[in-house]
Amino acid sequence: MKGSFTTSTLQSMSRGTRTRFLLSTSTSTTHFSTSKPQLLNQxxxxxxxxxxxxFHNYLRQASASNILLLLLFSTSACASCRVITPLLEDLVHSRPQKPSDKFQELSFAEVELDSPDNSNGNMMDLGVEFGVTSMPTLMGFGGRRAERVTDRVVDTGMMGDRRRMEAWVDEVMQKGDPSPGAGGGGGGLLSKLFG
Structure with missing residues (x-):
């Protein structure tokens, strides 16, 4: 494998963009380190x-992969949503994974409650189902039972303050699965019996 190169194109999940990766292998010296491996921002x-x-597909993915899914419920008439959405996108994109995080990953999406819906469902029904009473409403979903809300923020002042939102996201990421007894790693009877 002397200096061989492989090029592959991967479809990025974020905004449907394509990213090119150049993978190379060589016979150069391998370096070893005794320090902890650096956590990747995923x-x-x-x-x-x-x-x-x-919406339901994203919840299933969050549940299956131990992801904290932040969803911002919004409408096209919500002026503060247009300010808060880019702030949250930047926060999620730039937040590094930390050793104290209980979730493997952090994801963000905006739930457009007033979007035209051609799927025999109703987006407004999601707002009613999850108790959305003001715009914007930010909810965190995660853990084995991701259909349950782990945390909620309705204070637009807080959502517009990056430092407060970073602290909130850190807190939720460190709390982890709100229902650990529902699967592995929790304090349920089976986990006590079988480790």
């Missing part, structure tokens, strides 16, 4: 949710 910005099936 956070994702997901496409906006405009139909209920997309």
């Amino acid at each position: 956070n994702r910005l997901l496409d906006p949710i405009r139909i209920p099936p997309t």
Whole structure:
């Protein structure tokens, strides 16, 4: 494998962009280190949710992969949403994974409650189902039972303050799965019996 190169194109989950990766292998010296490996930033910005099936797919993915999914419920008439969305996208994109995080990853999507829906569902029904009473409303979903809300923020002043939002995201990421007894790693009877 002397200096061979392989090029592959991967479809990025964030905003449907294509990224080219150049992978190389060589016979150079391998370096070893005794320090902890650096954690990779695997956070994702997901496409906006405009139909209920997309919402439910994102929840299933969050549940299956131990992801904290932040969803901003918004409408086209929400002026503060247009300011808060880019702030949250930047926060999620730039936040490094930390050793104290209980979730493997952080993802963000906007739920457009007033988007035209052609899927035999109703986006407004999602707002009612999850108790959205003001715009914007930020909810965190995660853990084995991701259909449950782990945390909620309705204070637009807080959502517009990057430092407060960073502290909130850190807190939620460190709390982890709100229902650990529902699967491995929790304090349920089976985990006590079988480790």
